[in-house]
Amino acid sequence: MLPLQLLRDESERIAQALAKRGLDAGPMLGEILELDRERRKLQAELDETLAEANRKSKEIGELFKTGKAAQAQELKEESGRLKERSKTLGEALNQAAEALQEALYQLPNVPHQSVPAGQDETDNEVVGQGGTKPVLPEGALPHWELAGKHDLIDFELGVKVTGAGFPVYKGKGARLQRALIQFFLDRNTAAGYTEVQVPHLVNADSGYGTGQLPDKEGQMYEVQVDGLYLIPTAEVPVTNLFRDVILSADQLPVCYTAYSPCFRREAGSYGAHVRGLNRLHQFDKVEIVRVEHPEASYKALETMVAHVKGLLEALQLPYRILRLCGGDLGFTSALTYDFEVWSAAQERWLEVSSVSNFEAFQANRLKLRYREGNDKPQLAHTLNGSALALPRVLAGILENYQDETGIRIPEVLVPYTGFDRIDS
RNA sequence: GGAGGAAUGGCAGAGUGGUCGAAUGCGGCGGUCUUGAAAACCGUUGAGGGUCACACCUCCGGGGGUUCGAAUCCCUCUUCCUCCGCCA
Numbered sequence: 001m002l003p004l005q006l007l008r009d010e011s012e013r014i015a016q017a018l019a020k021r022g023l024d025a026g027p028m029l030g031e032i033l034e035l036d037r038e039r040r041k042l043q044a045e046l047d048e049t050l051a052e053a054n055r056k057s058k059e060i061g062e063l064f065k066t067g068k069a070a071q072a073q074e075l076k077e078e079s080g081r082l083k084e085r086s087k088t089l090g091e092a093l094n095q096a097a098e099a100l101q102e103a104l105y106q107l108p109n110v111p112h113q114s115v116p117a118g119q120d121e122t123d124n125e126v127v128g129q130g131g132t133k134p135v136l137p138e139g140a141l142p143h144w145e146l147a148g149k150h151d152l153i154d155f156e157l158g159v160k161v162t163g164a165g166f167p168v169y170k171g172k173g174a175r176l177q178r179a180l181i182q183f184f185l186d187r188n189t190a191a192g193y194t195e196v197q198v199p200h201l202v203n204a205d206s207g208y209g210t211g212q213l214p215d216k217e218g219q220m221y222e223v224q225v226d227g228l229y230l231i232p233t234a235e236v237p238v239t240n241l242f243r244d245v246i247l248s249a250d251q252l253p254v255c256y257t258a259y260s261p262c263f264r265r266e267a268g269s270y271g272a273h274v275r276g277l278n279r280l281h282q283f284d285k286v287e288i289v290r291v292e293h294p295e296a297s298y299k300a301l302e303t304m305v306a307h308v309k310g311l312l313e314a315l316q317l318p319y320r321i322l323r324l325c326g327g328d329l330g331f332t333s334a335l336t337y338d339f340e341v342w343s344a345a346q347e348r349w350l351e352v353s354s355v356s357n358f359e360a361f362q363a364n365r366l367k368l369r370y371r372e373g374n375d376k377p378q379l380a381h382t383l384n385g386s387a388l389a390l391p392r393v394l395a396g397i398l399e400n401y402q403d404e405t406g407i408r409i410p411e412v413l414v415p416y417t418g419f420d421r422i423d424s
Numbered sequence: 425g426g427a428g429g430a431a432u433g434g435c436a437g438a439g440u441g442g443u444c445g446a447a448u449g450c451g452g453c454g455g456u457c458u459u460g461a462a463a464a465c466c467g468u469u470g471a472g473g474g475u476c477a478c479a480c481c482u483c484c485g486g487g488g489g490u491u492c493g494a495a496u497c498c499c500u501c502u503u504c505c506u507c508c509g510c511c512a
Binding site: 040043044046047048049050051053054056057058059060061062064065072073075076077078079080082083246367373374377 | 452454468470471479492
């Protein structure tokens with residue numbers, strides 16, 4: 001949710017920037033500003049009425065004390081009329097405030113100036129790459145076949161226990177996955193991120209805080225009886241740790257990392273592109289989250305990008321970095337870099353990380369602020385990124401590291417796995 | 425799951441119908457004193473809306489109600505504590 005003050009001050013600029021998303025925000029902004037005026041007008045009227053009623057109440061108190069009951073009675077009647085009026089005004093105000101709130105929820109974040117205009121993922125801009133695509137041996141296999149051949153992952157068992165998209169990892173497959181989690185957490189904490197373990201179910205307030213609600217409701221699994229949602233990413237609980245928080249400026253930046261399973265309904269996505277580990281309903285991810293001073297947030301974003309890059313280079317996986325275009329940019333993000341790993345056997349790129357600056361968009365919903373000295377609290381900036389999402393990294397390792405007889409383990413992982421090859 | 429108690433400002437803790445956004449202590453910030461620091465003393469110190477700035481309005485866990493008037497009374501929800509039961 002964009003800060004209202006920003007819309008009042010810079011609606012022209014915002015409308016232009018939102019055009020990069022292919023959105024004609026002019027009418028929406030007009031409506032919002034109109035609702036805002038309406039709301040303030042009603043608020044002023046209500047305040048005036050309440051002020052009057054407050055004065056009357058005090059007078060009545062005085063009159064009773066001095067024994068002038070008859071006069072007090074008169075004032076009571078006037079007070080009653082004021083009460084009626086404030087009730088009506090209050091209802092009108094609530095309606096206006098609610099309409100304003102809803103309109104604000106509809107408005108996505110303003111793309112950063114560096115965001116390229118564009119329709120969809122084909123317009124994303126490649127801003128970096130590294131590693132070399134391997135030359136695979138004769139008879140190389142896609143990861144789901146490798147996983148079956150070496151008994152690393154059992155997709156069918158997952159179907160039996162739960163359904164499609166819930167794989168069962170076994171033996172060295174499970175071990176490799178755990179090694180990756182450990183490796184990522186170690187690297188992240190070494191880079192200054194504090195490890196946290198957070199709930200995997202969140203309440204609706206948290207969903208609103210980070211922007212999953214109200215619009216992306218269908219993406220999350222919901223536990224209706226308790227009003228809870230399974231997290232689609234650790235971003236939700238971790239960022240919500242800071243809901244309704246005022247930090248002092250010298251506490252910034254706050255850097256957290258968390259491992260969690262992620263649950264996504266991914267309704268309507270089936271077919272060849274979701275085979276194997278390409279797209280799952282449950283997967284593991286290690287996330288990094290930062291709360292930053294607004295002036296430092298873009299520098300922090302570059303730091304995060306460099307860090308994620310370091311992870312992929314340590315694993316020696318061929319990757320590329322994309323700057324998302326306006327059309328592909330997430331609703332809550334101002335600037336996003338995607339990291340993709342080359343899937344050698346499928347011959348396609350797989351997204352393994354998405355690093356974003358949300359500026360004050362989430363902070364505004366979260367009421368996450370910082371205070372400089374004794375100044376008024378200001379909205380902080382929030383950022384996050386995957387570091388990294390596990391299944392596609394796993395897929396990349398299996399495919400890229402396969403040789404004639406099996407699969408090698410990236411050197412940096414060997415201390416974590418305890419084995420350096422997978423052979424059957 | 426059952427029975428009781430509680431929820432107030434950064435923290436602790438007063439306040440049981442009016443002048444209470446709220447005593448007091450601690451903490452924070454500013455100052456006096458000091459070579460400097462500590463101590464002591466003085467001042468200041470919640471958030472949101474609104475305004476050029478004031479005024480003014482709202483907020484004492486959330487929601488609803490009683491009353492001219494609610495932190496204070498009633499209902500309800502949530503959370504925490506104590507006891508009992510169950511349990512990884």
